[in-house]
Amino acid sequence: MNKITRRNFLKTWQGVVGAFATLATIPSLYYWWWDQPHKPNNTENWIDLGKAKKIKENLWLKRPISFDIQDRWKTRTIKEMLYVFRMGKSVTILSSICPHAGCLIKTENNGFICPCHNSFFDNKGLVVEGPSPRPLDSMEWTVKKGRLYVKYEQFRSGIGTKELLG
Amino acid sequence: MTIKSIFKISAGISFIFLSLLMVTGWGLGGGYIPSDSEAFSSILYLRNMGGVGQMIRSLHFYLSSSLIISGFIFLISFYILGYVSRFTKQWYFSLIIYFLIVGSCFTGYLLPMDQNAFWGTLVRLGIVETIPFFGTFIANILRGGLTIGSETLSRFFTIHSSIIPIFLSVISLVLIQSQWENIKLIVSRASILYGTILGVILLYYWAFSFSAPLELPANPIDVEYIPRPEWYFLWLFEFGKYVEWAPWIRSALLPLLGTLFLFGLPFIKQQSSKQRYTIAITWCSVWLILTGITLYADRNLPDKLDYEAAMFVEAKENYQSLCYDCHGSTGKGDGPQSKTFSLESPDFTLMAYWDQTSNDQIIKAIKDGKGEDMPDFKKKLSQQQIEELLNMMKISYRPKY
Numbered sequence: 001m002n003k004i005t006r007r008n009f010l011k012t013w014q015g016v017v018g019a020f021a022t023l024a025t026i027p028s029l030y031y032w033w034w035d036q037p038h039k040p041n042n043t044e045n046w047i048d049l050g051k052a053k054k055i056k057e058n059l060w061l062k063r064p065i066s067f068d069i070q071d072r073w074k075t076r077t078i079k080e081m082l083y084v085f086r087m088g089k090s091v092t093i094l095s096s097i098c099p100h101a102g103c104l105i106k107t108e109n110n111g112f113i114c115p116c117h118n119s120f121f122d123n124k125g126l127v128v129e130g131p132s133p134r135p136l137d138s139m140e141w142t143v144k145k146g147r148l149y150v151k152y153e154q155f156r157s158g159i160g161t162k163e164l165l166g
Numbered sequence: 167m168t169i170k171s172i173f174k175i176s177a178g179i180s181f182i183f184l185s186l187l188m189v190t191g192w193g194l195g196g197g198y199i200p201s202d203s204e205a206f207s208s209i210l211y212l213r214n215m216g217g218v219g220q221m222i223r224s225l226h227f228y229l230s231s232s233l234i235i236s237g238f239i240f241l242i243s244f245y246i247l248g249y250v251s252r253f254t255k256q257w258y259f260s261l262i263i264y265f266l267i268v269g270s271c272f273t274g275y276l277l278p279m280d281q282n283a284f285w286g287t288l289v290r291l292g293i294v295e296t297i298p299f300f301g302t303f304i305a306n307i308l309r310g311g312l313t314i315g316s317e318t319l320s321r322f323f324t325i326h327s328s329i330i331p332i333f334l335s336v337i338s339l340v341l342i343q344s345q346w347e348n349i350k351l352i353v354s355r356a357s358i359l360y361g362t363i364l365g366v367i368l369l370y371y372w373a374f375s376f377s378a379p380l381e382l383p384a385n386p387i388d389v390e391y392i393p394r395p396e397w398y399f400l401w402l403f404e405f406g407k408y409v410e411w412a413p414w415i416r417s418a419l420l421p422l423l424g425t426l427f428l429f430g431l432p433f434i435k436q437q438s439s440k441q442r443y444t445i446a447i448t449w450c451s452v453w454l455i456l457t458g459i460t461l462y463a464d465r466n467l468p469d470k471l472d473y474e475a476a477m478f479v480e481a482k483e484n485y486q487s488l489c490y491d492c493h494g495s496t497g498k499g500d501g502p503q504s505k506t507f508s509l510e511s512p513d514f515t516l517m518a519y520w521d522q523t524s525n526d527q528i529i530k531a532i533k534d535g536k537g538e539d540m541p542d543f544k545k546k547l548s549q550q551q552i553e554e555l556l557n558m559m560k561i562s563y564r565p566k567y
Contacts, residue, residue, distance in 0.1 A: 032321065036306050064387050076315065081387040096389055100413075101292035103285070106389040115392040116289060117403075133413070154312070158296040158413045165312050 035072075046142065046149035053146065055086045060107050060123065062096075065152060080152060082139065083107070085123075093139040093150050094125050100132040102157045112136065133160040169443075171358065173243035176236050178362045183233040184267075184338065186366070188331055190226040193219075198277065200323035202316035205279035206383040210473065213380055220377055227378035228369060230271055234398070237264050245431065246446050248439055254432040259341045261428055266330050266337075273326040276319065282470060284384030285393035287322075288314060296413035314386075382476045392467060401456035404463065481558035484551060488543060497563035507539045514563035528556055 047065050055061065066079045081096040081104065094112075096104045103116035111128065112121040119130030126135045140151040154165045197219060199208045212219040241260060244250065250257050276287040291314070295305040310317030342349060385391070395403050402416075437445070471479060485493075492511055494501040499511030512519050532552050535542035547555065 032307050032310070033303075036310050036317075062389070071311065071315065072317075078313070079387050081389055096387075101289050103289060103292075103393060104387070104389040104391070131413075156295070156302070157292055158301075 046151055049082075049084065049148040049150055051146055052086070052091070052143050052148040055084060055091075055148065057086050057088070060085050065150070067152065080154075082150065082152075083112075084148075089143075091141050091143075091148060092124070093141050095137040095139060095154070097137070097154065097157065098132060099134045099137060099155070099157050100130075105136065133158065134162065137162060169243050169246050172239065173247055174355070175358050175361050175365075176240040176243060178358060179365050180233060180236045180240050181338070182362055182366060183229050183236060184334065187226060187229045187233060188335075190222045190229065191327060191331070193222040194226055195327060198323075200277065200316075200319040202279075202319060205277060205319055209278045209280075209380060213377065213473075221373060224373040224376065224378040225370065228373050228376075230267075230274065232369060233267060234271065237267060242446050242450070246439070246442050248436060248442060251432045251436055256341060256345065257432060258429065259337055263334060263337055263341070266334050270326055270330045270334075273322040273330070276314075276322045277326065278380060279319065279384050280381040280473070281384055281388070281391055282379070282381045282393075284314065284386070285391060286395065287318075289393055289395075293413075293417045296417045298414045298418055301417070379470070380473045381470060382473060394464075394467070394470070397457060397461065400460045400464070401453070404460040405456075477554045478558055478561075480551070481554040482562075484547065484555055485558065488546065489555075492539065497559065509537060509539065511539075514559055515565060517565045520560075520564050525556060528559075529553070532556075 045067065047067055049055075049063055049065070061084045063082045063084045064079060065082055066077050068075045068077055070076075083094045083096060083105075085092040085094075096106075098105050098114040098116065098119060100114065100119055101116055103114050105112040105114045105119075105121065107113075110123050112123075112125070113119070114121075114130070114132065117131050119132035120128040121132070121136055122128050124135075125138065137153075137155050139153060142149050142151075156163045156165055194212075197208055197212050199205060209223070212223060241264060244257060244260065272290065276283045291305050291309060294308070295301045297304065306312065308318070308321060309315075310321050394400070436442075486495075490501055491503040492501045492507070493499055493514070494504065494511075497514035499513050501511070504511045512523075514520075529552055531540060532547065532555065533542060533544045543552070
């Protein structure tokens, strides 16, 4: 039997500890990937935006919405901002999230500007100037019994096509 | 002062900054709660308490900026001295340490969960997301979901306070062990030791005098907020406004090329010391000039308001929209509506008013209304907003004597 010296004792322990550490690291790292809700940040439900006729015509209006999503063990309230434009019976609803890097756009000169990287959009949400890869994302809407409902969806930023997040 | 002594001082000072950062970090960990709803409040509490908590936070904040600068000076002088090919292992270790420090800044940025933290991180994660193939994967792992929430905070907190410090400690120890003979020489040099001590004392003084910034709590639907990066990244940010490049160039190609360049330096044919000097100075001045230009171009953007200042602005706006009609713009109670009232509105500019009315009475009057003419505002204003409104009234209208 080998005599246990300090050196080979440490060497053995190095191996054992190393092996256990690796065994523990892999599931730990895997957990971070595994524990991310793959549910998109949107809701199945239609969100009520109030009486359609009450919405001022010919004007971009800010409409904050909030809805609950199930996030792991808890219900989380998500707040988002929408821009609503009504012209007679047709409505346009745009997301306020810039398709470039995810900042919020604001209205300026009959159009929109993203203050982060100076993307300009016209009043239909099309890109006039700047680095945005696609027009502003429009939302599906419907009118039932005189009330305007919107189906909120969020799309991946930074790409040219509208790809649903999630 | 020779480059060599700059090299030594920056090495010593960076090491001390790093140790102090870890220690102040322990202190902050005693009161910070990494959760969506409580992160901001815990930092605000720490700040309002003043004293040692506030001092530690300021110290931690300014130490991190100082470490970025002193580490940068260390790397530059490392290069100028021509040590890169002679001490390849040490160069690599220094680079890794520097990248870990930058990563620590990236994750620490979000922790206060104020406007600046939220929007800065949102934009950065947006950039991460444009990395080809792995972008969304990495961003989702960091976020723990698709939006910034409590999981993001706890993940950033874990990276910031546990993963990176452990790696930093291990690598620093290896570096110190391999350089012990040189470090002994550096430490025994009195002038360098005193220089380092002076630097640290200056930083303490700075942290005492200027508190670390904190803005309003993160508001994900505030379309008026203009996110801006720190001054040293500003040029890249501004550049992105004028140059339309594909997003992956910024998020993947440039960082990759930069990293390859830094790690490949030992294998590049060595120039003379004069050439190295010229190259380093040129790079630094180009960066300084670009930063200067962008700072000048952005001079008209509104300043980022600190928490108190922003609350004050909000309180003034609330006063204008809710109180002005009756109480008037100067607080004398002579607003346009006040003439129709049966009872006189109080005059906030009289000391007698403040002597006779307690804070609680004013808060109650704003909340529940008073008499026939004062409406209640408990639906329109939160407790916090009412308190700020009272603060604003005191500062603006109450006589000083």
